Amino acid sequence: MTTRGPYAKGLAKREEILDTALEQFARHGYDRTSVREIARQAGLSQAGLLHHFSTKEELFLEVLRRRDDRATVPDEFDHTHSVGRLMGAVERNAGEPGLVRLFVSMSAESIEGEGVAHGFFVERYRWLIDEIAQDIRVQQEAGELTSAIEPKEAASLLVAAADGLQLQWLLDPGSVDMASLMSRLWGILKRVV
Known part of the structure; x- marks a missing residue:
């Protein structure tokens, strides 16, 4: 209806x-x-x-x-996150420069003070890192990923890399392939001994 x-x-x-x-x-x-x-x-x-x-x-x-x-696929609105979804979001972001610019500038502006945006970003990063860490933990328990790195540390590194690559891409779009670089980083983390 x-x-x-x-x-x-x-x-x-x-x-x-x-x-x-x-x-x-x-x-x-x-x-x-x-x-x-x-x-x-x-x-x-x-x-x-x-x-x-x-x-x-x-x-x-x-x-x-x-x-x-x-930044998610339309049928994935369950508000959980994973390494795969982070990789997919990075790939889709290459087609949304306005959204990426908004995110980068607003997250940077939110550092000052205790405003609503500051609280939003603090909570968003906590949630995102916790969700990705849980996915990493599941992969480690299944033997698909080394346990040489703590899940939360790996999640934090992946999120930091995604954010940093977005900034580099905004500054010089032609020289940065965000999705490829994120995939390479994930591949390296998976092989850590």
Whole structure:
């Protein structure tokens, strides 16, 4: 059954606002993006936008969550993670420079202070590393991966490499093949003795 009526229109407008906000945040960063400009670009008044998202921070967090959702395959929204899913996300990110730029700039900006974005990124990294470490632990227990490295350490290295490669790719896209380099790193970690 499809959703119709005012509820469907509200959901469609919310999606349009998120698309617009993602583009604006990716292009200008959080601090240089105004709610007024996002509203204008989405064909709304500022009050109309604030009907859907009560604050700029709330809108921003939804954009970040959406970025994470876009970095997964549509049928994989179970909010678990693995080495394979990290590799797939890195590969797909090569086709989403705006999303990558948003993520890199927003994660860097979130270092300052204790704002909502800071909390989001702290929790996101804890969750991501824990999820990948669990996958690594399962592979170690199955004898598919050496146990010479602690699962959490390996997960942290993989996430750090993915983030660093994204930054290098943004600075010089033609010289960095993120997916290939991540695969090589994973291959090296699997052979550690």
